[in-house]
Amino acid sequence: MKKILFATIVVATALTSCKKDSNTPEYNSTQKGLISVEFDNVVGSADLQLNTGTYTNSSNQAYKVTKLKYFVSNFKFTAADGSIYTVPQDSSYFLLDESVTGKQEAKMRIPEGEYKAVTFTLGVDSLRNTKGVTERTGDLDVTGAASDMYWSWNSGYIFFKFEGTSTAVTGMMAPVFQIHIGGFGGYSTATANNLRTVTLDLSTRGTAKVKASKTAGVAVHTLVDLNKVFTGTNTISLATSSMIHSITAGVPVAANLTGVFSHDHTHN
Amino acid sequence: MHKKQFIILFTFIAGILACNKDVIDAVITFTSPKHFPTPVYNFSNNQITKAKFELGRKLFYDPILSADNTISCGSCHIQTSAFTHHGHTVSHGIKDRLGTRNSPPIMNMAWNTSFMWDGGIVDLDLLPIAPITNHVEMDENMPNVLEKLRKSNIYPGLFKKAFGTETITGNDFLKALSQFMLMCVSANSKYDSVQQNLASFTTEEKTGYTIFTQKCGTCHKEPLFTDFSFRNNGLAPSLVNDLGRYPITNQPSDQYRFKVPSLRNLSFTAPFMHDGRFFTIDAVLDHYSNGMVVLPNLDPSFQQGNQLGIPLTTQEKTALKAFLKTLDDRSFLLNSMLSEQ
Numbered sequence: 230m231k232k233i234l235f236a237t238i239v240v241a242t243a244l245t246s247c248k249k250d251s252n253t254p255e256y257n258s259t260q261k262g263l264i265s266v267e268f269d270n271v272v273g274s275a276d277l278q279l280n281t282g283t284y285t286n287s288s289n290q291a292y293k294v295t296k297l298k299y300f301v302s303n304f305k306f307t308a309a310d311g312s313i314y315t316v317p318q319d320s321s322y323f324l325l326d327e328s329v330t331g332k333q334e335a336k337m338r339i340p341e342g343e344y345k346a347v348t349f350t351l352g353v354d355s356l357r358n359t360k361g362v363t364e365r366t367g368d369l370d371v372t373g374a375a376s377d378m379y380w381s382w383n384s385g386y387i388f389f390k391f392e393g394t395s396t397a398v399t400g401m402m403a404p405v406f407q408i409h410i411g412g413f414g415g416y417s418t419a420t421a422n423n424l425r426t427v428t429l430d431l432s433t434r435g436t437a438k439v440k441a442s443k444t445a446g447v448a449v450h451t452l453v454d455l456n457k458v459f460t461g462t463n464t465i466s467l468a469t470s471s472m473i474h475s476i477t478a479g480v481p482v483a484a485n486l487t488g489v490f491s492h493d494h495t496h497n
Numbered sequence: 498m499h500k501k502q503f504i505i506l507f508t509f510i511a512g513i514l515a516c517n518k519d520v521i522d523a524v525i526t527f528t529s530p531k532h533f534p535t536p537v538y539n540f541s542n543n544q545i546t547k548a549k550f551e552l553g554r555k556l557f558y559d560p561i562l563s564a565d566n567t568i569s570c571g572s573c574h575i576q577t578s579a580f581t582h583h584g585h586t587v588s589h590g591i592k593d594r595l596g597t598r599n600s601p602p603i604m605n606m607a608w609n610t611s612f613m614w615d616g617g618i619v620d621l622d623l624l625p626i627a628p629i630t631n632h633v634e635m636d637e638n639m640p641n642v643l644e645k646l647r648k649s650n651i652y653p654g655l656f657k658k659a660f661g662t663e664t665i666t667g668n669d670f671l672k673a674l675s676q677f678m679l680m681c682v683s684a685n686s687k688y689d690s691v692q693q694n695l696a697s698f699t700t701e702e703k704t705g706y707t708i709f710t711q712k713c714g715t716c717h718k719e720p721l722f723t724d725f726s727f728r729n730n731g732l733a734p735s736l737v738n739d740l741g742r743y744p745i746t747n748q749p750s751d752q753y754r755f756k757v758p759s760l761r762n763l764s765f766t767a768p769f770m771h772d773g774r775f776f777t778i779d780a781v782l783d784h785y786s787n788g789m790v791v792l793p794n795l796d797p798s799f800q801q802g803n804q805l806g807i808p809l810t811t812q813e814k815t816a817l818k819a820f821l822k823t824l825d826d827r828s829f830l831l832n833s834m835l836s837e838q
């Protein structure tokens with residue numbers, strides 16, 4: 230019995246070490262692999278149910294969500310050795326939309342390697358906001374995909390659009406609330422800058438091990454908690470802040486937006 | 498012999514006509530008037546061609562751009578009024594909805610550093626999206642406009658002619674509209690002729706010009722007659738309480754500031770000011786001489802010493818008006834190239 234147990238341990242150890250050996254990937258940084266940063270829109274511990282779910286914010290105000298769209302852009306990945314890979318800018322703008330299947334993730338190809346952090350901009354950077362129409366294609370097309378994510382009267386992208394209804398809302402538009410956050414700093418006169426840079430540490434909940442051979446890619450699963458739009462740096466009450474359509478009005482909300490994102494797990 | 502001569506003559510005339518046609522085709526290029534500064538618009542990204550210009554012109558005059566296909570750009574920007582909405586303090590858009598601001602002229606756009614009374618748009622190519630999507634103007638959305646154009650019988654062909662493909666994109670749509678607006682150059686007034694030594698001012702016009710350069714020319718800078726700055730010129734806020742540039746920059750210093758408009762074609766662009774509150778040039782001059790109210794951001798140029806506004810005698814006003822008339826450019830209003838075809 231003892232002998233058998235010993236043998237088992239030896240075999241098991243051998244198997245484990247074998248497995249470990251095969252699981253230590255060798256990265257070829259000249260090759261690129263697929264990575265998807267998934268943005269799972271949630272409220273607290275519940276998955277967001279557009280139009281139907283009722284949620285309660287920190288001010289004890291019940292609300293429903295009818296629209297959630299936002300830009301994430303300018304992705305950078307920090308490798309285990311500390312080196313940073315910046316995704317080419319033209320492949321680095323994503324307009325996410327809760328109402329459209331497949332529009333809750335940002336897919337990119339980055340060099341093979343183990344990555345311990347991901348950094349991105351919530352919004353469209355100031356430089357791109359000043360570019361001509363030929364450099365506003367795909368998700369940035371203000372006559373197409375981004376037509377409702379653009380302030381035509383004060384030329385600039387809306388970074389984060391969050392709309393719904395709440396019994397807490399009063400006034401002419403009640404029960405509708407519309408929170409539109411934009412403002413890249415201004416063309417000629419400096420305005421508030423509501424762009425936010427988000428860095429998510431992947432080291433505690435799973436680094437991303439990117440390999441070209443993984444044809445399905447690796448997925449960094451992040452949670453986007455809408456309740457945190459209302460809390461964090463500033464408490465946002467739907468009773469007083471139900472219509473946000475300007476740069477300055479968006480400042481207190483923008484201050485909360487980095488806290489909305491967290492890393493949950495990684496599929497390697 | 499007689500027949501032969503006739504044939505030769507006929508061939509010659511046909512040749513001239515053909516030539517003429519070519520000349521007309523080639524004429525559609527943008528030329529900056531000699532006495533104008535360098536245009537601001539980046540033409541290298543949107544070279545003017547006949548087909549693109551004509552497509553832009555067709556779009557400009559086509560009500561298909563509005564939600565209920567009733568209002569075109571040309572509805573509120575009428576050529577015979579230097580592309581303004583003559584006689585309207587503010588314009589009515591679809592379903593007779595009223596806006597809050599006076600329709601500005603489409604004129605010398607290539608030199609504008611920003612657009613609209615508040616300068617909220619800095620790229621001409623992006624400008625049309627604002628009136629097209631504005632609830633009280635055309636109330637459309639861009640994807641829908643493009644869809645309507647794609648489904649039309651004529652536009653895919655016109656886009657192919659202009660851009661080489663029947664696939665209608667927003668970029669090409671916007672660039673074509675820009676081409677039309679860029680070609681709306683007004684630089685053929687008497688003032689322009691005087692600048693080029695082709696004409697001379699009358700004594701009164703000359704007096705007016707002197708007064709103008711002393712008292713108006715800083716903001717209404719020659720030869721475009723605006724310095725494109727934003728200023729508060731002491732208009733009492735109306736019930737609308739339009740805060741001007743403030744919503745664009747959210748800077749308290751920009752409250753009640755509006756873009757300095759050009760003075761070209763004043764005879765055809767009444768009413769005046771951002772909300773069209775003054776119906777005549779006389780009313781405007783009276784405002785500057787003794788109608789201003791003091792607001793926190795009143796432009797310093799109107800507060801010299803203890804004087805509020807610009808001191809102007811009746812004689813000075815008469816001379817000024819004579820000079821301002823020399824900025825009228827009837828050829829611009831009558832240029833058939835810019836008219837609905």
